[in-house]
Amino acid sequence: MNEPPASSVRSVATAIDSPAEVRAWSDATRSSGERIAIVPTMGALHRGHLELIASAAGRADRVIVSVFVNPLQFGEGADFEHYPRPIADDLRACDDAGVDVVYVPTVATMYPDGFATTVTVAGLSDVMEGASRPGHFDGVNTVVTKLFAATRPDVAVFGEKDFQQLAVVRRLVRDLDLGVEIIGHPIVREHDGLAMSSRNRRLNPQERAAATCMPAALSAALEHAATDGSTVDGVIGAARAAVTSQPLAALDYVEVFDSSTLSPIRRFDDHQRRPGAVRIAVAARFGTIRLIDNADAFDTFG
Ligand code: AMP
Numbered sequence: 001m002n003e004p005p006a007s008s009v010r011s012v013a014t015a016i017d018s019p020a021e022v023r024a025w026s027d028a029t030r031s032s033g034e035r036i037a038i039v040p041t042m043g044a045l046h047r048g049h050l051e052l053i054a055s056a057a058g059r060a061d062r063v064i065v066s067v068f069v070n071p072l073q074f075g076e077g078a079d080f081e082h083y084p085r086p087i088a089d090d091l092r093a094c095d096d097a098g099v100d101v102v103y104v105p106t107v108a109t110m111y112p113d114g115f116a117t118t119v120t121v122a123g124l125s126d127v128m129e130g131a132s133r134p135g136h137f138d139g140v141n142t143v144v145t146k147l148f149a150a151t152r153p154d155v156a157v158f159g160e161k162d163f164q165q166l167a168v169v170r171r172l173v174r175d176l177d178l179g180v181e182i183i184g185h186p187i188v189r190e191h192d193g194l195a196m197s198s199r200n201r202r203l204n205p206q207e208r209a210a211a212t213c214m215p216a217a218l219s220a221a222l223e224h225a226a227t228d229g230s231t232v233d234g235v236i237g238a239a240r241a242a243v244t245s246q247p248l249a250a251l252d253y254v255e256v257f258d259s260s261t262l263s264p265i266r267r268f269d270d271h272q273r274r275p276g277a278v279r280i281a282v283a284a285r286f287g288t289i290r291l292i293d294n295a296d297a298f299d300t301f302g
Contacts, residue, residue: 013065013099015091019150022064022103026152034061038153040144043067044084044198045093048188052157053097055185059155065094066103066147068110073139078288084198103151110146119145121175124168124262128255128281129292140165141172148173148180155181159188161195163279163294167262187293189215193302195293207286210248214282215302217242217254218295221280225297231267232256235280235297243284252283252290256297268297275299 016022029036037060039052049065056063067090074080087104094102118138124130125137148156158166166184173180188196193215194208203211221239228234239254256265258272259279265272272278278297283290295301 013091013094013102015102015104017104017106018109019105019146022101022150023152025101026064026150029062030152030154035154036060036062036064036151037155037157038064038066038147038151039157040066040068040147042069042083042198043090044086044201045090046188046196046198046200048159048161048196050093050097051188052159052185053094053099055183056155056157057098059157059181059183060153062100063098064101064103064151064153065099066105066151068103068105068143068147070110070139070143071107072111072142073136075133075135079290082202084201103147105150110143118142119172119176121168121171124164124171127164127257127262127264128253129162129164129283132252132283137165137168141168144169144172145176145178148178153180155183157183157185160184160294161187161197162292163259163281164262167260187295189302193219195291197291199289199291202289203286207248207289210246211286211291213243213246213249214284214291214293217282218280218293219301221254221256222295222297222301225268225278225280232265239280239282243282248286250285252285253281255281257281259296273298 037056039056041049069083071080119141120138121141130137170182173182192212194211217239220242221235224235224238235256236254243249243251257279275296275298279294280297281294283292
């Protein structure tokens with residue numbers, strides 16, 4: 001596909017599937033003095049993704065959305081195979097949102113035979129999602145590095161929905177001098193508080209109803225943190241109870257941790273009792289679908 005120069009007027013987003021082409025577009029765009037923002041996604045776009053795109057559009061002249069279901073970040077099992085891929089809807093949503101380029105590489109393009117490189121961020125990747133999903137962050141880091149290399153963005157927008165991912169990517173960018181500004185966007189929720197996720201559409205009606213125990217767990221934890229004591233045990237207990245009392249939920253973890261280092265916190269010191277310092281995360285399975293959610297321990301929720 002021949003990409004028109006960045007200055008030409010397009011009515012629709014251009015879909016590009018090769019790294020060389022997207023890099024050529026990016027180089028031409030940057031040499032004309034325009035800033036580029038990227039929103040990396042796995043598609044099945046929802047309002048959460050659209051908010052990230054709007055944030056990106058406010059920070060750059062041109063917006064790239066990548067849609068790539070990255071096999072490297074999935075573990076064993078069928079989650080990768082069954083991940084929703086409504087690509088026509090996604091392209092339309094990107095058009096409507098004024099996206100300039102939708103980068104849709106294939107697995108074979110991203111990981112050709114002989115692909116041998118893995119990007120590992122030690123420490124931050126080892127807890128929570130990293131502990132529950134071995135290899136997950138290596139997959140995320142490797143694909144994010146490749147996406148940044150191909151698209152050379154000035155700024156990238158990620159959701160706080162994947163709070164640990166945001167922390168890991170910030171570290172990756174700092175450690176490898178990638179020079180990409182990383183923006184975190186607040187979690188976008190359904191009317192009943194459930195964090196929007198492409199996986200929600202795979203829940204059956206009973207599981208979807210049960211999944212509201214995730215935001216309920218966070219609300220209970222925050223209420224406990226605001227009103228009770230200095231230890232976090234009660235906070236964790238309140239969150240755990242909200243999930244374990246739901247028969248269709250299988251709790252994976254509840255963690256209370258330092259927002260920057262992701263280290264677990266056992267006691268709240270006075271300086272931690274402020275927005276931005278401490279985070280609470282929860283992960284649970286509903287049937288075969290694994291959901292995650294998190295909240296600031298000392299900020300308003302929802
Ligand atoms: P995904 O397509 O699930 O890999 O998500 C792509 C990006 O959108 C990631 O940075 C996610 O953190 C972000 N995202 C997904 N769901 C939400 C949400 N409900 N609110 C805010 N950001 C989200």
